[in-house]
Amino acid sequence: MPNSDKYIARSTAIASRILADEMIIMSAADSTLFSLNPAGTVIWEAADGKTPLLRIVEDKVCAEFDIGIEQAYADAEEFVQGLAEHGILLVSDVPIIQK
Amino acid sequence: MPLSMQPSDGSGCLEVSIEIGGIPIALRTTDSSFLKILHDRYANYIKASSPAEFTFDVELVSAGMADPDADVRVWIEGGDWQFERGDFRAEWNPERRQGRIRQTANPYSVDSVLRIVHTLLLAREGGFLLHASSAVRNGKAFLFSGLSEAGKTTMARLAPPDTSLLTDEASYVRRVGARYVAYGTPFAGDLGEPGKNISAPIAALYLLAKSSENQITPVEPAEAVRRLMRNILFFAHDEELVRMVFQSACAFVAAVPVFQLSFYPDHRVWDLIG
Secondary structure, three states, X not given: OOXXXXXXXXXXXXXXXXXXXXXXXXXXXXXXXXXXXXXXXXXXXXXXXXXXXXXXXXXXXXXXOOOOHHHHHHHHHHHHHHHHHOOOEEEEOXXXXXX | OHHHOEEOOOOOOEEEEEEEOOEEEEEEEOOHHHHHHHHHHOHHHEOXXXXXXXXXXEEEOOOOOOOOOOOOEEEEEOOEEEEEEOOEEEEEEOOOOEEEEEEOOXXXXXXXXXXXXXHHHHHOOOOEEEEEEEEEEXXXXXXXXXXXXXXXXXXXXXXXXXXXXXXXXXXXXXXXXXXXXXXXXXXXXXXXXXXXXXXXXXXXXXXXXXXXXXXXXXXXXXXXXXXXXXXXXXXXXXXXXXXXXXXXXXXXXXXXXXXXXXXXXXXXXHHHOO
16 A cells, blocks of 8 residues: 555546446547546546545445455556546645645 | 628628528628629528628638638637638627628638637537538438548438438537537538528437448447547637537437448438438
8 A cells, every 4th residue: 555645636627527327538628538437437526636545445446346445546546647647637645726 | 682682881891691500690791793602602591681690791802811721720819719721811709799701702711711600609509510411301300420431421412302401511500408400501512512401300410431231330428429529520729618519519419319320322321211
């Protein structure tokens, strides 16, 4: 498990919508589209900038899906890193305050 | 049809009002031969009586626009939309309902300006212009969407006599209450003919794929949105409006059945439609 946690927040330069239980996200900067699976959607919806990623994984992902905390956290880290690289999720070592 | 040739305000300007999708836009010019070009080009879309929602003054230049091959650019500057392409330059203030177009005397430049204006208007009300042919059959509209060479014009050419063609190039989609309505447009593709100036509720959107046989398969919502977004005509670099277009695409997919239509290009494909 991590010594220090990450904080995640949804970028403001996106649009998102749930269609048939699937979260679809569009980067408003370049109109690239992403769709998230149910576990990804849970993380996305909990990405408020204030809740540590570890707590999101414990309270949301592990509570809803049959997966151990270590595997879930590793998957979540990879997931948020991928979204961050596309600029649709912000990741920080400290809480994120958005205007 | 002399109905369109009316001096607008005693300034020597002639005016024609072109109504597409129920939105009349007036074009004013001092050149009667250019007015005739517009009259011929938009014959079935000319509105005689109702006041225009927006008015554009068209300034004709003899030649020498900067770069005839330049791509279209659309941006907003101090509340005024700016449109620019190699063959025209336009500005439009939606609040003042006035605009100005600078172009040579041809019908294609103004056609592009009208497309851009309508995409901006539709974006704010949940509609869009779509790379799609469309036709009305049995009181219902069917859209056939795809990029170049996908078969839009082919579907239009193969349409049986009991259909009315709305367009073979750019379908006009408006949200009316809880449903979506397709309107005819004068925007023509390879067919070279304007669509009928009628409208009908949309029964289905077909995403086109050429094949050796005819088959209709449902498209999952996320994939439908992805493919719909690829085919929506939108030119403005404006994040707020792009977000609105995305929400419009999602709402459309939630309300209208979307299918892939794999088709062999002969008349039998229409046996599956309507």
